[in-house]
Amino acid sequence: MPVAKAAKVLTNANMSQTVLKAQYAVRGAIVIRAIELQKQLKANPGSLDFEKVVMCNIGNPQELGQRPPTFARQVLAGCVYPDLLNMNLFPSDVVSRVEEILADTASRSIGAYTHSQGLPVCREKVAKFISDRDGVESNPDDIFLTDGASPGIKYVLQAAIAGPEHGCLVPIPQYPLYSGSVALLNGTMLGYELNEANGWSLDIEEADRVATEAKGKGVTPRVLVVINPGNPTGNTATPETIKDAIELAKKHNLLIMADEVYQENIYDEMRPFHSFRKVMAEMGPGYDQVELASFHSVSKGVFGECGMRGGFMELKNIDPEGKEQLYKLASIGLCSNTPGQVITSVMCNLPKPGEASYKSHTLESTNQFESLKRRAATVSEELNKIEGISTQNVAGAMYCFPQITIPAKAQEKAKERGLAPDAFYALSLLESTGICVVPGSGFGQKDGTFHFRSTILPPEDDIGNVCERLADFHESFTDDYS
Amino acid sequence: MPVAKAAKVLTNANMSQTVLKAQYAVRGAIVIRAIELQKQLKANPGSLDFEKVVMCNIGNPQELGQRPPTFARQVLAGCVYPDLLNMNLFPSDVVSRVEEILADTASRSIGAYTHSQGLPVCREKVAKFISDRDGVESNPDDIFLTDGASPGIKYVLQAAIAGPEHGCLVPIPQYPLYSGSVALLNGTMLGYELNEANGWSLDIEEADRVATEAKGKGVTPRVLVVINPGNPTGNTATPETIKDAIELAKKHNLLIMADEVYQENIYDEMRPFHSFRKVMAEMGPGYDQVELASFHSVSKGVFGECGMRGGFMELKNIDPEGKEQLYKLASIGLCSNTPGQVITSVMCNLPKPGEASYKSHTLESTNQFESLKRRAATVSEELNKIEGISTQNVAGAMYCFPQITIPAKAQEKAKERGLAPDAFYALSLLESTGICVVPGSGFGQKDGTFHFRSTILPPEDDIGNVCERLADFHESFTDDYS
Numbered sequence: 001m002p003v004a005k006a007a008k009v010l011t012n013a014n015m016s017q018t019v020l021k022a023q024y025a026v027r028g029a030i031v032i033r034a035i036e037l038q039k040q041l042k043a044n045p046g047s048l049d050f051e052k053v054v055m056c057n058i059g060n061p062q063e064l065g066q067r068p069p070t071f072a073r074q075v076l077a078g079c080v081y082p083d084l085l086n087m088n089l090f091p092s093d094v095v096s097r098v099e100e101i102l103a104d105t106a107s108r109s110i111g112a113y114t115h116s117q118g119l120p121v122c123r124e125k126v127a128k129f130i131s132d133r134d135g136v137e138s139n140p141d142d143i144f145l146t147d148g149a150s151p152g153i154k155y156v157l158q159a160a161i162a163g164p165e166h167g168c169l170v171p172i173p174q175y176p177l178y179s180g181s182v183a184l185l186n187g188t189m190l191g192y193e194l195n196e197a198n199g200w201s202l203d204i205e206e207a208d209r210v211a212t213e214a215k216g217k218g219v220t221p222r223v224l225v226v227i228n229p230g231n232p233t234g235n236t237a238t239p240e241t242i243k244d245a246i247e248l249a250k251k252h253n254l255l256i257m258a259d260e261v262y263q264e265n266i267y268d269e270m271r272p273f274h275s276f277r278k279v280m281a282e283m284g285p286g287y288d289q290v291e292l293a294s295f296h297s298v299s300k301g302v303f304g305e306c307g308m309r310g311g312f313m314e315l316k317n318i319d320p321e322g323k324e325q326l327y328k329l330a331s332i333g334l335c336s337n338t339p340g341q342v343i344t345s346v347m348c349n350l351p352k353p354g355e356a357s358y359k360s361h362t363l364e365s366t367n368q369f370e371s372l373k374r375r376a377a378t379v380s381e382e383l384n385k386i387e388g389i390s391t392q393n394v395a396g397a398m399y400c401f402p403q404i405t406i407p408a409k410a411q412e413k414a415k416e417r418g419l420a421p422d423a424f425y426a427l428s429l430l431e432s433t434g435i436c437v438v439p440g441s442g443f444g445q446k447d448g449t450f451h452f453r454s455t456i457l458p459p460e461d462d463i464g465n466v467c468e469r470l471a472d473f474h475e476s477f478t479d480d481y482s
Numbered sequence: 483m484p485v486a487k488a489a490k491v492l493t494n495a496n497m498s499q500t501v502l503k504a505q506y507a508v509r510g511a512i513v514i515r516a517i518e519l520q521k522q523l524k525a526n527p528g529s530l531d532f533e534k535v536v537m538c539n540i541g542n543p544q545e546l547g548q549r550p551p552t553f554a555r556q557v558l559a560g561c562v563y564p565d566l567l568n569m570n571l572f573p574s575d576v577v578s579r580v581e582e583i584l585a586d587t588a589s590r591s592i593g594a595y596t597h598s599q600g601l602p603v604c605r606e607k608v609a610k611f612i613s614d615r616d617g618v619e620s621n622p623d624d625i626f627l628t629d630g631a632s633p634g635i636k637y638v639l640q641a642a643i644a645g646p647e648h649g650c651l652v653p654i655p656q657y658p659l660y661s662g663s664v665a666l667l668n669g670t671m672l673g674y675e676l677n678e679a680n681g682w683s684l685d686i687e688e689a690d691r692v693a694t695e696a697k698g699k700g701v702t703p704r705v706l707v708v709i710n711p712g713n714p715t716g717n718t719a720t721p722e723t724i725k726d727a728i729e730l731a732k733k734h735n736l737l738i739m740a741d742e743v744y745q746e747n748i749y750d751e752m753r754p755f756h757s758f759r760k761v762m763a764e765m766g767p768g769y770d771q772v773e774l775a776s777f778h779s780v781s782k783g784v785f786g787e788c789g790m791r792g793g794f795m796e797l798k799n800i801d802p803e804g805k806e807q808l809y810k811l812a813s814i815g816l817c818s819n820t821p822g823q824v825i826t827s828v829m830c831n832l833p834k835p836g837e838a839s840y841k842s843h844t845l846e847s848t849n850q851f852e853s854l855k856r857r858a859a860t861v862s863e864e865l866n867k868i869e870g871i872s873t874q875n876v877a878g879a880m881y882c883f884p885q886i887t888i889p890a891k892a893q894e895k896a897k898e899r900g901l902a903p904d905a906f907y908a909l910s911l912l913e914s915t916g917i918c919v920v921p922g923s924g925f926g927q928k929d930g931t932f933h934f935r936s937t938i939l940p941p942e943d944d945i946g947n948v949c950e951r952l953a954d955f956h957e958s959f960t961d962d963y964s
Contacts, residue, residue, distance in 0.1 A: 008773055009642050009704050009737040010804025016644035016667075019807050027598055027813035035597070058816075063587075063594035073563045080821075081559035087571070105545075112545035113781075113788040115517070116509055147629055147791070150815050158666065160491050162498035180814050184640065185498075222491050255491040291490055299595075306595040307820035309629070322492025325501050331509035332662045333632050334540075338789035339562070339821040 022183035024176050025442020030426050031057050034436040050434035054466055056454040057436045059231075059398040061304030064457045066368070069303050071361045072346040075101075076308075079110050079342050091356035097349065101342060110338040116331040118145025118312075119338070122345035126312050129348030134278035144313045144326070145344055147336045148306075149261050149297040152313030154181055155329040156293045159322065160222045160255055161187035167214045167221040169207055169254065173401060173443035173451070175231045188219045191444055196403065199392045200233035202226065204244040211252045224254040226276070229262040229396030232443050232453035234376070236271040236396040242279040246290055255291040261311070262397040264301035267373045271395055277316050292316040298343045300398065302368040310340030310347075372398070375456045375463055382467035386474050398455050401440065404474070406450050410481035422450040428477055433469045504665035506658050507924020512908050513539050516918040532916035536948055538936040539918045541713075541880040543786030546939045548850070551785050553843045554828040557583075558790075561592050561824050573838035579831065583824060592820040598813040600627025600794075601820070604827035608794050611830030616760035626795045626808070627826055629818045630788075631743050631779040634795030636663055637811040638775045641804065642704045642737055643669035649696045649703040651689055651736065655883060655925035655933070657713045670701045673926055678885065681874045682715035684708065686726040693734045706736040708758070711744040711878030714925050714935035716858070718753040718878040724761040728772055737773040743793070744879040746783035749855045753877055759798050774798040780825045782880065784850040792822030792829075854880070857938045857945055864949035868956050880937050883922065886956070888932050892963035904932040910959055915951045 012020060038053045045051075055063055062068060074090050078098035085095055102108040104121035117123060123140040130138035146152040157178075161168055163186050170178045172191040182189050192207035194200045211221040226245055228237040237245075249256045258276035266273050277294055280287050297311035315323060350365075351357040376394040383391045383402050391402035406414075406421045414424035422439035429452075430436050440451030458466045494502060520535045527533075537545055544550060556572050560580035567577055584590040586603035599605060605622040612620035628634045639660075643650055645668050652660045654673040664671050674689035676682045693703040708727055710719040719727075731738045740758035748755050759776055762769050779793035797805060832847075833839040858876040865873045865884050873884035888896075888903045896906030904921035911934075912918050922933030940948045 007735045008771065008801050008804070009735065010638075010773060010807070011801050012803045012807075015641045015804060015807060018644065019641045019811065022810065022814070024810055024814045027810075027816070058595065060595045062589055062591045065589045067589075068591050068593040077559045077563035077566065080562060081555045084559065084566070084571075089566075089569070107544055107547045107549075109544045109550050109789075111550040111787045111789045113540065113542045147819060148816065156492075159497045159501045162500065177814060184814075253489045253491065289490065291492060305593045307591075307593045307817070309817075309819035319490050319493050321494045322490070322497060325492070325494075325497060328504065328506055328509075329501065332504070332506045332659060332666075333636075334509070334630065335789070335791075337629060337791035337819040337822055340819055 018184050018186045022180045023442070024180045025438050026058050026176060028438075028442060030423065030430060030438065031436060033427065034430055037430070037434065048434070049432060053434045053436060054458055054462075055436050056458065056466070057438050059300060059455050059457065060306050061398075061457050062306065065459045066304045066457070068305060069361070070364060071351060071357045072303060072305065072343050075346050076339055076342050080339070082108065093351050093355040093357050097346065101345065110342065114335045114338060114341065116327060116335050117143060118336060118341050122341045125345040125349040126314075130277070130314060134275055134281070136278055136281040138314060142315045144315075144330055145336050145341045146311045146313055146330075147309035147340055148299055149259070149295040149311040149313070150177055151330075151333070151336070152293065152295055152311070153177060153257065153259070155326050156255070156257055156313070157181045157185060157187075157223065158329060159325055161185045164188050165218065165220060167219040168223045168225065169211060169221055170225045171202070171227060171230070173232050173440060173445055174225070175227055175259070176442055178225050179444070188214070190214050190219070190221055193446055194230070194233060194235065196392065196446070199395065200230055200235035200401070202237055202241045202245060204241065204248055207245075208248055208251075211248070211254075221252050221254055223257055224249050225257045225259065227259040229265060229273070231259070231262065231397050232399045232401040234392065234394040234397045234399055234401065236266060236268065236273065238271065239274045239279050242274055242276055243283060246276070246280050246283060246287060249290050250287060255293065258292060258294040260294055261297040261300050263296065265372065265398055266396045267376045268393070268395040273396075277314070280316070288317055291318050291322070293318070298340070298347050301347070302365045302372070303343070303347055305343050308340045308343045309337055310344040312344055371460055372456065375458075375460060378463055379454070379456045379467065382464070383470070386471045388474060388478055394456060398457060399453050400456060401443070401451050401453050404450050404452065405478070407478055407481040410477065413481065422452060425450070425477065426452055429470070429473050433473050435466060435470060500666050500668045504662045505924070506662045507920050508540050508658060510920075510924060512905065512912060512920065513918060515909065516912055519912070519916065530916070531914060535916045535918060536940055536944075537918050538940065538948070539920045541782060541937050541939065542788050543880075543939050544788065547941045548786045548939070550787060551843070552846060553833060553839045554785060554787065554825050557828050558821055558824050562821070564590065575833050575837040575839050579828065583827065592824065596817045596820060596823065598809060598817050599625060600818060600823050604823045607827040607831040608796075612759070612796060616757055616763070618760055618763040620796060624797045626797075626812055627818050627823045628793045628795055628812075629791035629822055630781055631741070631777040631793040631795070632659055633812075633815070633818070634775065634777055634793070635659060635739065635741070637808050638737070638739055638795070639663045639667060639669075639705065640811060641807055643667045646670050647700065647702060649701040650705045650707065651693060651703055652707045653684070653709060653712070655714050655922060655927055656707070657709055657741070658924055660707050661926070670696070672696050672701070672703055675928055676712070676715060676717070678874065678928070681877065682712055682717035682883070684717075684719055684723045684727060686723065686730055689727075690730055690733075693730070693736075703734055703736055705739055706731050707739045707741065709741040711747060711755070713741070713744065713879050714881045714883045716874065716876040716879045716881055716883065718748060718750065718755065720753065721756045721761050724756055724758055725765060728758070728762050728765060728769060731772050732769060737775065740774060740776040742776055743779040743782050745778065747854065747880055748878045749858045750875070750877040755878075759796070762798070770799055773800050773804070775800070780822070780829050783829070784847045784854070785825070785829055787825050790822045790825045791819055792826040794826055853942055854938065857940075857942060860945055861936070861938045861949065864946070865952070868953045870956060870960055876938060880939060881935050882938065883925070883933050883935050886932050886934065887960070889960055889963040892959065895963065904934060907932070907959065908934055911952070911955050915955050917948060917952060
C-alpha cells in the first residue's frame with residue numbers, strides 16, 4: 001500500500017535526513033552480508049566454498065577465540081553474586097576487590113543506578129591508574145565511566161557541535177564513530193589526511209591547512225580528534241607530534257578529543273605510548289586552557305572485554321559550565337552499566353606483586369600480549385608479500401590498513417553495481433573466502449587510493465591460512481579483471 | 483583569565499544551545515545537593531539534623547535495600563565465569579540457561595560484541611515472553627536489546643524528530659527523558675495534560691486538540707508518547723483508552739512510543755496491564771500501518787536491576803527502511819552490554835513449574851511484589867492524611883505524584899531565590915529532613931498547580947517514618963510561610 005507507506009514517519013523520505021546520511025561501515029552492508037552467510041553455513045553446512053566466516057571487520061577479540069581475563073571475571077562474578085565469597089572459591093585479592101566495590105554501594109549490590117559518572121570507588125581506581133601512568137595527577141571527579149568509550153565521545157561531540165557552522169577535525173582514515181556522530185549532529189566533517197608513506201603519521205601541517213581553509217568558508221573548527229594508537233592505521237604518535245597537535249589546538253581554540261583506547265596495544269618498543277594529558281602537562285602552564293577529553297576502554301588491550309561495554313572519559317581544562325552539561329548528558333541515560341564499571345576498575349587496579357593472583361594474571365596477560373604482537377608482525381609481513389597489496393607496519397592497535405591495487409576493469413564493474421571499488425573488492429573477498437574486512441572508503445582515504453581494514457585477531461594457528469587465502473583471492477581477482 | 487575562558491568551546495555561551503536547554507530533573511540540582519549532603523554525613527556523621535539522606539528521587543530499588551533476584555544473579559555469574567558450572571554450585575535450571583546463552587556466542591564467552599540488536603538467543607526469549615503475554619506473535623528480528631530502555635527511546639526520537647518543524651506529543655506530567663531528548667534534537671515538545679482528577683488518566687481529546695493546534699502553527703506532530711503504567715503518575719491505562727490513543731495515532735500519522743517499563747508494577751487488580759501491541763492486534767487489519775515501538779526494562783518490576791542496564795525495544799509496523807536506520811543507530815554504539823542482555827533474557831524466561839528454582843524464585847518475587855504493593859498503598863494513604871497534600875491512588879509503577887499547596891509567601895520566597903515554587907519546596911524538604919524528591923516542574927504540570935514525585939521504595943520498616951517526617955515538614959513549612 002504505497003499510500004499508507006508514504007504516511008509513515010520512519011521511511012527514507014520522511015525520517016530525519018541526518019540519520020539517513022550518517023554512515024557506520026564497521027557494521028555496514030558487507031557485515032550484514034557476512035552475518036547472512038554465517039546463518040546459511042549454520043543452517044546448511046557445506047553450502048558455500050568455505051567452512052566459516054572469519055570476522056576481521058571489527059576489533060572483537062573474544063569472538064575469534066581470545067579467552068577473557070580470569071582475574072577480572074572472578075571479581076565480576078563475586079560482585080554479581082556475593083554469596084560466592086563465602087565459598088572459598090576465589091583468591092584473596094579477588095575477594096578484597098569485590099568487598100571494596102560492594103562497600104561503595106548503598107546495599108552491597110551492583111544492581112542500583114550509580115552516580116551518573118560511575119561508582120566513586122571505580123573512578124578512584126581509574127584516576128590512580130592515570131596518575132601512575134603519567135606521573136601527572138588525575139581527579140576522580142573528572143572521570144566519567146561509560147558503556148565502552150563511545151558514549152563519552154558522543155557526549156563531547158553533542159556539546160561541541162551545534163550545526164553545519166561547526167567543524168570537527170578528524171583524521172583520514174578515521175574510526176567512523178566520529179564521522180557518523182558528526183553527521184547525526186549535522187556538523188561539518190573536516191578530514192585531515194594522515195601521511196601513509198610515513199607510517200600513517202599525524203600530519204599537523206595538513207590539519208592546520210584544513211582548519212584555516214574551513215574558517216575561510218565560514219566554518220569554525222571546534223574539535224580536533226586524534227586517535228592514538230591509530231584506528232584503522234596502527235600508527236603510534238611521537239611526543240613531538242602530540243606537542244604539535246596541542247599547539248594547533250591552542251592556535252585554533254580546539255577542544256582535543258584523544259581517543260587512546262589502544263594504549264596497551266603497542267608492538268613497536270621504540271614507539272611507546274604517550275598520553276595527550278602527559279605531554280600537555282610537560283608543555284607547562286601556557287597550555288592549561290586547552291580543553292582535552294581522553295578516552296579509554298576495556299574492549300581492547302589484553303582484556304578484549306568488548307561485550308562488557310566498559311570505558312571511561314577523563315576531562316582536563318574543561319570549564320565547570322561544560323562539565324556540568326556533560327554530566328547532564330550522562331544523567332539522561334542515568335549511568336553506565338555496573339558490570340562494565342567493575343571491569344574498568346579492575347583493568348585500572350590489576351594484581352600487584354605479592355598479591356595472590358599476581359603471577360597467574362601476569363602470565364596470562366603477557367601471553368596474550370605476545371600473541372597479539374606476533375600476529376601484528378605476521379599480518380604485515382604476509383600481506384606485504386602479495387603483489388598489489390602494501391601495508392605499513394602495525395606498530396599499535398589491532399588493525400592493518402593495506403593499500404590495494406584494484407584493476408580498472410574491476411573499478412568499472414564496481415561502478416556498474418553502484419559500489420565503491422574497495423567495497424566491491426571486500427564483498428568479492430567475503431563471497432569467495434568468507435573473510436570479512438571493511439573497505440577503506442568506510443574510514444576515508446586519499447582520493448584515488450583504495451584500502452581495506454582488517455583486524456590482526458584471527459587465532460595464531462589460523463592467521464597464516466587467512467593470509468594465504470587472501471593472497472589467493474587477490475591474485476585471482478586481479479586476473480579476472482585484467 | 484576571562485579572555486581564555488571566552489575562547490573555550492564548552493562554556494554556556496559557546497556550547498551547543500540545545501544541550502544547555504535540555505533538562506533532566508530526576509538527576510538535577512536537588513539531587514546534586516542530596517549527594518553533597520550524603521558526602522557530608524559520611525565524612526562528618528551527626529553534622530546534620532537527620533541521620534541519612536533518603537533518595538526518593540528515582541526508581542532505584544536496590545539503592546534502598548531491595549535484594550537482587552537470586553536466580554537471575556546466578557545465571558549471570560555463570561555466564562561471567564563459566565568455571566562455576568563445574569563446581570556443582572547452581573540449580574540445574576541455572577546451568578541450562580547459562581549453557582544455552584554461551585552456546586549462542588562464538589567462543590563460549592559473553593565478552594564479545596554481539597549483533598547490534600543483541601544475542602539471538604536472548605532476543606528469542608524476549609519474543610517468546612511477548613508472544614505468551616499477549617497471545618500475539620512477536621519476532622526476534624524486531625527486538626533490539628538495549629542498555630535499559632533509554633537508548634531505544636533515543637534512537638526512535640532521533641530518527642523521527644529532525645527539528646522544530648516536528649512535534650512530539652508527550653503526556654504532562656512526563657518522564658523527562660522525553661522532554662530532554664526532544665530538546666537535544668531541537669524538536670517541538672507538544673505536551674498534552676493528563677486528567678489528575680480522574681487518577682491521571684490519558685486524555686485523548688486533549689492530545690487531539692494539541693496535535694491539531696500544532697498543525698495550525700506549522701508543526702507536524704510525528705510521535706505520540708504514552709507511558710503506561712504512568713511515570714510519574716502511577717496511572718494504568720484501560721484498553722479503551724489505549725484504543726483511543728491508537729485511533730489518534732492513525733488519524734494524525736503518529737508513531738506510537740509505548741513506554742511499558744512498569745508493566746509488572748500493577749497494584750490495582752481491577753486494572754491489569756494491557757500492551758499497546760495487543761490492543762492494536764485486537765483492533766484488526768485496519769491498523770497494520772500504525773507504527774509502534776514498545777519498551778521494557780529490567781530496572782523496574784520485581785527485578786529492580788537498574789545498574790545492569792538491560793532492556794528492549796520491539797518494533798511493530800515499522801517500515802524496513804526505518805528499521806534499517808534504527809539498526810544503524812544501534813550499531814554506532816556497537817551493542818548493548820551483555821550482562822544486561824543476560825538479565826533481560828532471564829526476566830523473559832523465568833523458572834517454570836517443575837524446574838529446580840521454580841519454588842524459591844516464585845516465593846522471592848511474590849514477596850517482593852506484595853511488599854511493593856503494600857508500600858504503594860501506605861504512601862497514598864499516609865500522604866492523603868496530610869492537610870495540603872493530596873495524591874491519587876498509586877495503581878501502578880513506583881511513584882506517587884501528590885499535589886501540594888504552597889503558601890503565597892513561600893512562592894514569593896522561591897521567586898526571590900530564582901526557583902520554581904515546588905523546587906523551593908523540595909529543596910527545603912531535603913535540607914530539613916534528608917528526604918529527596920523531585921519537584922513537579924521537572925515533569926511538567928498544569929499551570930498554577932504544584933506537585934512532587936516520590937518513589938514508594940523506602941523499606942517497609944522505614945516508610946511510615948518517612949511519611950511522618952514529610953508530614954511534620956509540610957506542617958512547619960506551611961506555618962513558616964503563612
